[in-house]
Amino acid sequence: MTHEELEESVPLYAAGALDRIERQGLEAHLLSGCASCHSALKDYQSVAALLPLALSPTRPPRSLKATIMAGRNPEPIPAQSVPNDPARQSLEPGEWMDHLFPPDAPVQSWYLPWALGLGVLLIVAVGGYLVWNVATQHSIDTSNIKQLEASLQEKSTKLAGVDREVGDQTKTIAELRIELQQRTNEAAEAKEQLAQREAELEETRVQYFVGRLSQPGSTRTFGTPQDEFATLLRIPNVKAVSLTGSDMAKRAAGFLLYDARTQKLWLYSVNLPESPTGTTYQLWAIHDKPMSIGTFQINTGETAHLLVKKVASFTNAKTFSVSLEPSGGRPQPTGPIYLLSRS
Amino acid sequence: MDKPLQLATSMIDPTLLARVVQGDQQAFSQLYDYSSTLLFTLAVRILGNHDEAAELLQDVYLEIWRKVSRYDVGRGTPAAWLVTLTKSRAIDRLRARAARGYHAEAATAGQIADPAPSPSEAQADQELRNAVGAALAGLPQAQQQAIELAYYEGLSYAEIAARLNQPLWTVKTRIKLGMSKLRNGLQQWRNEGAPQ
Numbered sequence: 001m002t003h004e005e006l007e008e009s010v011p012l013y014a015a016g017a018l019d020r021i022e023r024q025g026l027e028a029h030l031l032s033g034c035a036s037c038h039s040a041l042k043d044y045q046s047v048a049a050l051l052p053l054a055l056s057p058t059r060p061p062r063s064l065k066a067t068i069m070a071g072r073n074p075e076p077i078p079a080q081s082v083p084n085d086p087a088r089q090s091l092e093p094g095e096w097m098d099h100l101f102p103p104d105a106p107v108q109s110w111y112l113p114w115a116l117g118l119g120v121l122l123i124v125a126v127g128g129y130l131v132w133n134v135a136t137q138h139s140i141d142t143s144n145i146k147q148l149e150a151s152l153q154e155k156s157t158k159l160a161g162v163d164r165e166v167g168d169q170t171k172t173i174a175e176l177r178i179e180l181q182q183r184t185n186e187a188a189e190a191k192e193q194l195a196q197r198e199a200e201l202e203e204t205r206v207q208y209f210v211g212r213l214s215q216p217g218s219t220r221t222f223g224t225p226q227d228e229f230a231t232l233l234r235i236p237n238v239k240a241v242s243l244t245g246s247d248m249a250k251r252a253a254g255f256l257l258y259d260a261r262t263q264k265l266w267l268y269s270v271n272l273p274e275s276p277t278g279t280t281y282q283l284w285a286i287h288d289k290p291m292s293i294g295t296f297q298i299n300t301g302e303t304a305h306l307l308v309k310k311v312a313s314f315t316n317a318k319t320f321s322v323s324l325e326p327s328g329g330r331p332q333p334t335g336p337i338y339l340l341s342r343s
Numbered sequence: 344m345d346k347p348l349q350l351a352t353s354m355i356d357p358t359l360l361a362r363v364v365q366g367d368q369q370a371f372s373q374l375y376d377y378s379s380t381l382l383f384t385l386a387v388r389i390l391g392n393h394d395e396a397a398e399l400l401q402d403v404y405l406e407i408w409r410k411v412s413r414y415d416v417g418r419g420t421p422a423a424w425l426v427t428l429t430k431s432r433a434i435d436r437l438r439a440r441a442a443r444g445y446h447a448e449a450a451t452a453g454q455i456a457d458p459a460p461s462p463s464e465a466q467a468d469q470e471l472r473n474a475v476g477a478a479l480a481g482l483p484q485a486q487q488q489a490i491e492l493a494y495y496e497g498l499s500y501a502e503i504a505a506r507l508n509q510p511l512w513t514v515k516t517r518i519k520l521g522m523s524k525l526r527n528g529l530q531q532w533r534n535e536g537a538p539q
Binding site for chain 1: 427
């Protein structure tokens with residue numbers, strides 16, 4: 001045992017918790033004259049001696065004192081004349097004070113030095129044996145500890161390997177997650193770009209169509225009327241209003257589209273009768289009062305007509321109508337209504 | 344001789360033992376008065392039997408009378424010497440009794456405990472008793488239990504570990520820590536001006 005281990009065993013010795021071999025080991029160490037362990041043991045013995053004070057006190061029988069006083073020898077027997085009990089294999093916890101540091105009392109007789117010398121020799125021999133015994137036990141314990149440490153080291157190495165592997169796997173998963181996220185972002189970006197391209201294409205097509213429609217005399221430039229309106233309906237933010245024929249022209253119909261962004265208006269009318277000479281059709285936006293949008297002619301054989309106008313605003317208008325007016329139009333409707341929107 | 348101060352543990356001083364060494368019978372009588380309650384309490388706690396504790400105390404005091412010349416103040420306080428001697432002899436008896444299969448419970452049946460010290464007697468050591476009780480009560484239950492099993496039942500830490508089904512080092516650590524805390528607690532109590 002190292003000195004540190006011996007020193008640590010002092011409180012256990014004072015509490016009486018050491019087994020015989022350990023007790024003998026510490027006593028052998030104390031016999032060697034270790035002052036620090038001696039001091040520590042004195043402290044702990046003092047503490048241990050106070051422990052019974054925590055018990056509920058009980059007085060001995062009153063007759064006990066008289067018995068004890070009567071049972072004494074006339075005088076205390078000198079310490080050196082008290083024979084040690086040979087049956088005891090170790091100093092008892094309470095007797096270290098008796099044995100480790102012999103009193104400085106003067107020698108009482110000629111044989112005492114010899115007895116003391118023999119006693120010291122005996123103690124040294126016993127102490128040596130105890131030290132050897134403890135050392136042997138310590139060696140075995142050390143060997144066992146080394147084996148356990150080697151086993152622990154091996155297990156620790158394996159555990160570290162597993163930890164490393166788990167760490168690598170975790171790292172790989174994290175990298176894959178990052179890559180997946182990047183791919184997802186790229187796909188989302190590509191999708192967004194595709195949508196943007198489609199919107200741009202649609203815009204281009206609409207602008208192209210509007211540009212063509214805005215050109216004078218281009219009313220018949222585009223294929224069928226259905227194609228034209230299909231294109232017009234794809235214009236963003238367009239307002240659409242349908243008009244139906246009045247009693248004057250029950251088969252007539254019209255669709256009015258207004259693009260707030262370009263402030264342009266298209267009226268596509270079908271089956272309106274030919275406008276007689278000296279007359280013209282006039283489109284009205286009616287809110288509080290009718291407002292003229294523009295005029296157009298229906299020539300002989302013409303079944304469909306597209307009117308394109310740029311107007312400031314009629315966003316509040318709820319009703320639209322087409323009336324037949326004298327050539328050049330009028331500030332207010334005066335002629336019969338041919339087309340009328342549903343309010 | 345049951346004066347309160349005469350029962351105080353602190354009255355057991357080296358001077359008194361020196362007088363006993365000289366064969367002073369009055370000093371020995373005083374030593375008994377000062378220490379017998381403490382030692383009898385300890386013996387009863389260990390043996391669980393008043394008659395056996397009284398018998399033990401008789402042997403212990405006779406041994407003290409014979410060996411008192413061996414006591415040296417440099418080796419420990421007089422109280423520590425008396426208590427450790429009594430405890431050691433009581434544990435010897437306990438072990439011998441256990442070897443014979445003797446049970447304390449049977450022996451204590453029907454016995455009448457002597458009365459506890461009177462209030463005036465208890466007052467003499469009360470502050471020290473309170474300090475020790477507080478220090479012991481301040482320990483975790485496991486440390487307290489381990490120390491008591493070693494101290495009052497004479498079990499080694501290996502035997503305690505087996506009884507409590509705990510690892511050896513755990514019991515060893517509990518006892519070491521517990522004793523260290525007790526030492527520090529009582530040292531602090533002394534430093535704070537405990538009555539000497």
